Amino acid sequence: MITSAKNQTLTFIIAILAAMPMLSLAQSQTATSLFDRYSSGVVQVRTIDLASGDKTSIGSGFSVDGGRYVATNFHVISLLIHAPETYRLELVDDEGKTIAATVAAIDVIHDLALLAPAREVARSLRLRATKPSQGDRIFSLGNPQDLGMTIIEGNYNGLVKKSRYQKILFSGSLNSGMSGGPAIDSSGRVLGINVSKGGEQISFLVPAEQLQTLIDNARRANPGDRTTPELQRPNFTEQIRTALYNDQSTFYSELLEDDWSLEGFGDLMLPQKISDTLKCWGHTVEDDDLLYESFHQHCQSNDAIYIEDDFYTGQFEYDYEWLETEELNTFQFYNALERRFNHKSQHSGSDEEDVSEYQCNTNIVKIAGSRWKVSSCFRAYQSYDDLYDALLLLAALDNSNSSAVLKASATGISQNSATALFAKLMGAIAWKP
Amino acid sequence: METLIIQIGLKQGRNADLYKLNERELYVGRAYSNDIVLTDPYVAPQQLRIYRYGVGGEELSWHINILDATNPVLVNGEPVESATQSVRPGDSITVGRTTMRLYSDEHEVEPTRKLLVSSWLHRAARNAWLPVCLFALVCLTDSLLNYGFSNTDGEWKEHGISTIAGMGILLAWAGFWAVVGRVLRHQPHFSYQLLVTTLIAAIGLTQTPVELFAEFITDSTYIRTLIAYTFGTVLLAYLLHYNLFFATNIKHTAILACCFSVGLSGLVFLFSMSEKNEFSAAPEYSGTLLPPIVNPRTGKPLDDYVNSFAKTFADSNGL
Numbered sequence: 193m194i195t196s197a198k199n200q201t202l203t204f205i206i207a208i209l210a211a212m213p214m215l216s217l218a219q220s221q222t223a224t225s226l227f228d229r230y231s232s233g234v235v236q237v238r239t240i241d242l243a244s245g246d247k248t249s250i251g252s253g254f255s256v257d258g259g260r261y262v263a264t265n266f267h268v269i270s271l272l273i274h275a276p277e278t279y280r281l282e283l284v285d286d287e288g289k290t291i292a293a294t295v296a297a298i299d300v301i302h303d304l305a306l307l308a309p310a311r312e313v314a315r316s317l318r319l320r321a322t323k324p325s326q327g328d329r330i331f332s333l334g335n336p337q338d339l340g341m342t343i344i345e346g347n348y349n350g351l352v353k354k355s356r357y358q359k360i361l362f363s364g365s366l367n368s369g370m371s372g373g374p375a376i377d378s379s380g381r382v383l384g385i386n387v388s389k390g391g392e393q394i395s396f397l398v399p400a401e402q403l404q405t406l407i408d409n410a411r412r413a414n415p416g417d418r419t420t421p422e423l424q425r426p427n428f429t430e431q432i433r434t435a436l437y438n439d440q441s442t443f444y445s446e447l448l449e450d451d452w453s454l455e456g457f458g459d460l461m462l463p464q465k466i467s468d469t470l471k472c473w474g475h476t477v478e479d480d481d482l483l484y485e486s487f488h489q490h491c492q493s494n495d496a497i498y499i500e501d502d503f504y505t506g507q508f509e510y511d512y513e514w515l516e517t518e519e520l521n522t523f524q525f526y527n528a529l530e531r532r533f534n535h536k537s538q539h540s541g542s543d544e545e546d547v548s549e550y551q552c553n554t555n556i557v558k559i560a561g562s563r564w565k566v567s568s569c570f571r572a573y574q575s576y577d578d579l580y581d582a583l584l585l586l587a588a589l590d591n592s593n594s595s596a597v598l599k600a601s602a603t604g605i606s607q608n609s610a611t612a613l614f615a616k617l618m619g620a621i622a623w624k625p
Numbered sequence: 626m627e628t629l630i631i632q633i634g635l636k637q638g639r640n641a642d643l644y645k646l647n648e649r650e651l652y653v654g655r656a657y658s659n660d661i662v663l664t665d666p667y668v669a670p671q672q673l674r675i676y677r678y679g680v681g682g683e684e685l686s687w688h689i690n691i692l693d694a695t696n697p698v699l700v701n702g703e704p705v706e707s708a709t710q711s712v713r714p715g716d717s718i719t720v721g722r723t724t725m726r727l728y729s730d731e732h733e734v735e736p737t738r739k740l741l742v743s744s745w746l747h748r749a750a751r752n753a754w755l756p757v758c759l760f761a762l763v764c765l766t767d768s769l770l771n772y773g774f775s776n777t778d779g780e781w782k783e784h785g786i787s788t789i790a791g792m793g794i795l796l797a798w799a800g801f802w803a804v805v806g807r808v809l810r811h812q813p814h815f816s817y818q819l820l821v822t823t824l825i826a827a828i829g830l831t832q833t834p835v836e837l838f839a840e841f842i843t844d845s846t847y848i849r850t851l852i853a854y855t856f857g858t859v860l861l862a863y864l865l866h867y868n869l870f871f872a873t874n875i876k877h878t879a880i881l882a883c884c885f886s887v888g889l890s891g892l893v894f895l896f897s898m899s900e901k902n903e904f905s906a907a908p909e910y911s912g913t914l915l916p917p918i919v920n921p922r923t924g925k926p927l928d929d930y931v932n933s934f935a936k937t938f939a940d941s942n943g944l
Contacts (some may be wrong), residue, residue, distance in 0.1 A: 483777060552908050562650040562924075
């Protein structure tokens with residue numbers, strides 16, 4: 193019996209080992225056949241500089257909606273959106289033929305764009321309406337670094353948690369130039385659009401349902417024409433502004449409607465983890481050179497909306513720090529506190545064409561029965577009315593050897609939202625009984 | 626009888642050599658046999674004879690006789706072509722690289738200048754121990770204030786180095802002006818220079834606390850900058866005024882010191898403005914925090930503060 197069991201086990205292992213090359217072969221055959229069948233639906237999207245006639249940026253795209261549109265990322269074609277007099281678009285199909293294209297619709301929040309090609313691309317891809325199962329093999333197509341059309345195999349790992357916007361976690365390695373290309377399942381249906389990379393084998397896709405929504409909206413806006421004539425070019429600046437405004441309005445309205453639970457932080461009670469979309473971290477400062485103790489809590493949204501190079505928006509974060517000392521005198525302690533009293537740096541934009549200079553409102557304010565030094569700074573977006581970057585910084589001034597430095601930062605926020613957010617943040621502060 | 630005064634050495638503040646010429650003639654040259662010996666290698670061993678001369682009833686007048694034509698002799702800047710030339714009080718005679726100015730003994734001298742320093746300062750500065758003690762006290766106070774108010778890591782080393790560097794700068798400054806005094810007036814007055822430098826430095830110790838308090842009270846970095854420039858300009862003007870007063874015989878030291886200080890502050894301001902980017906992506910705000918024992922402010926109500934955002938938003942839109 194024992195001998196027989198050993199033989200059975202051995203037979204099973206041999207069968208597994210024998211099957212592995214076949215499994216690998218099956219996988220490569222899937223990728224090969226998918227590439228053969230669907231790569232003709234994928235194009236390279238080029239932004240052409242009108243003056244030099246050469247390409248300035250490249251990305252990928254794919255034909256959808258029966259060939260009516262080519263889908264890609266907003267960031268692939270953003271140069272044309274912001275400077276239509278300087279650039280034009282060109283698509284290059286799998287045979288190397290060029291097709292002129294115009295922008296039909298954009299979704300800046302989800303980083304999507306629909307292009308209207310002058311003629312149809314050879315093959316149109318279909319969108320998948322249902323979500324795959326976690327671990328399903330999926331395949332991404334695109335033209336990385338202008339090296340030619342490629343296919344990459346990876347796994348579907350569900351939607352990214354702690355995010356304001358739905359994004360698919362693709363365990364594969366996207367490269368620059370593949371942005372806007374399709375991610376397809378083994379039957380060739382598009383489940384997502386390549387958008388960004390987060391690290392080694394960590395990439396992100398925009399779910400196909402967002403693209404379907406954009407296609408539906410574009411159809412409604414342009415029921416007859418296959419292309420959007422230049423004379424009827426939509427006001428994309430206004431569309432971007434409206435999208436950003438509505439997005440922040442929804443996010444901050446929900447945030448401000450919630451009852452924030454207060455938790456202890458040093459001698460204070462502060463609102464903590466006020467949104468499920470924020471990632472929070474904490475740490476204690478351990479530095480032997482400092483004669484005070486301090487610890488932090490830091491929460492931030494990982495979402496950034498791309499407007500153009502060096503101009504991102506839609507971020508929200510806050511940072512609490514508690515400091516106390518038994519070794520420094522009160523002047524020395526306040527000197528140390530002053531060094532921590534700095535606004536958070538924002539990376540949304542640093543160009544005067546995009547934003548105005550910060551205007552700050554600094555005062556000593558009575559909060560929770562004690563005096564705080566508060567600095568609130570705002571800068572306006574030049575092209576998008578009633579959208580601002582906002583900074584809040586405050587420090588408690590009534591204790592001799594302990595204090596807190598609280599910071600908050602929001603980019604792309606309206607005046608009403610920023611005012612209400614900062615008022616609620618400051619109004620929620622309380623001292624422990 | 627008219628007397629001719631010959632002054633050699635004309636630079637402001639330098640003690641001049643004066644010679645009186647009455648009846649007799651006088652020889653000028655590089656050789657030691659002359660009445661006026663000039664140690665100027667461009668002057669001949671026997672260069673000039675200065676004498677008084679008149680024919681018949683003619684009034685006596687002063688003349689120079691050029692004894693060596695290797696280098697030209699200039700009277701009031703013009704070369705003398707002949708061997709003899711008449712001169713008068715008020716003229717200047719240049720031989721080689723030396724200039725002599727002629728005066729009559731009736732030439733009016735400037736009124737006596739009044740000393741600007743108090744008698745206390747003069748008496749105090751005569752005793753070297755006072756400036757030295759004050760200097761040590763100011764340096765020690767600076768170090769203690771720095772440590773007591775701004776140290777956050779308990780390290781003395783940095784403050785020690787900063788104090789020693791500060792002492793070195795004060796000593797070097799006073800020493801520089803002592804050298805200037807030695808060159809221009811043959812009197813270094815190191816004690817005076819150290820005393821005024823230390824006194825000004827002592828007043829300067831109050832600058833940072835005043836700046837911080839003013840910024841904290843007003844929430845304005847502009848006020849702090851204004852105070853810094855005003856303080857710096859006034860202190861530098863006073864310091865230079867006394868430095869020049871002790872080291873030179875310049876008449877209007879206060880005006881000169883004021884002009885220099887204001888000019889220097891203006892240049893520093895212009896340089897800082899040119900260094901500043903035309904567009905700043907960083908917020909500018911008052912970041913000074915003072916502890917409760919020196920905080921006289923009561924605190925604005927939160928609602929009032931939030932309501933004031935509307936103006937800040939309008940400002941950010943350039944409205």
